[in-house]
Amino acid sequence: STYAMILTNKDTVPRVYYGDLYTDDGQYMANKSPYYDSIDNLLKSRIKYVAGGQSMSIQYVQGDGSMAKDSYRGVLTSVRYGKDAMNEKDQGTQETRTEGLAVIESNNPDLKLSSSDQIVINMGAAHKNQAYRPMLLTKTNGLASYQSDESVPVNEIRYTNADGQLIFTSEDIIRTANPQVSGYLAVWVPVDAKDMQDARSQSSDQSTNDGQTLHSNAALDSQVIYESFSNFQSLPTKTSEYT
Structure with missing residues (x-):
């Protein structure tokens, strides 16, 4: 959940730690962690979808009466609109439409929406009446990681309405508690993005004189x-084990 947030957050240069992708002990890159597939997918999706403006909010739900603390009733949502769209009203370009994403997460393993609760995510004017698929999606036994449109079951596709909103109900938000997810996590991306789509912006070689380094x-x-290292790695025993 933390990586889903920092790898999609605006005005941030995130750091990915080797020991979260691989186990600290043993030879370098010898054993993948339980989080490898999800972080790997987030890194690839960062290149493909993460651009444009951002909106982040806490949406509070009534719940089914089992959630005792008000602080646990919040569901965090974050939207990136795609390149050339800095806010929800920007129409953007054709490129904008296949970029951007939505993150939904809660750290409450007892989260349960009532039948009247909804999580409404405004994907923006550029994304009206558009198909979205999960890139990461919480399941009762873990976290599904989908790296392509074709890998997603048809019944998991969702569509924005005429206002560009993705709306989720209690049937969609399935909380769980296992080594991969404690609460709920989902990341949604547009369908029909090209395989080699690149939403990144190149650095400029123009000099500046405003005194700012970054x-x-x-x-x-x-x-x-x-x-790319850990203090707990084993020392290499042969050449092929070196970093």
């Missing part, structure tokens, strides 16, 4: 840091 813009947002 500039918060789309080019900076396109960067990512990989911390």
Whole structure:
């Protein structure tokens, strides 16, 4: 859930830690962690979909009466609109329509929406009447990770309405508690994006004289840091085991 947020967040250069993709002990990259598939998919999807403006909010639900603490009633949602769309009203371009995504998450394993609760996510004017698919989706026994349109079951496709909203109900939000998810996590992306779509922005070679080392813009947002080591790795025993 943390990686789903930081890898899609605006004005952030996220850092991915080796020990979250692979187990710390043993030889380098020898054993994948339970989170490898999801983080790997998020990194690839970051290239393909993450661009444009962002809107983040907490949506509160009534629940079914089993949630005792009000602080646990919130569901966090975050939307990226796609390149050339900085807010929900921007129409953007044709490129905008196949970019952007939505993150939905809760850290409450007892979360249960009532029959009247809805999670409404405004994907923006550029995404009206559009098909979306899950890229990550909570299941009762873990987290499904879909890397293509073809891999998603037809019954899991959702459509925005004429206002560009994705609407989820108690039938969609399935909370769980297992080594991959405690609560709920889902990431939704547009259907029909090209396989090699690249939503990143290239850095500029124009010089600046404003005294700032870093500039918060789309080019900076396109960067990512990989911390590619662990202090707990085994020493290599042969050449092929070196980093």
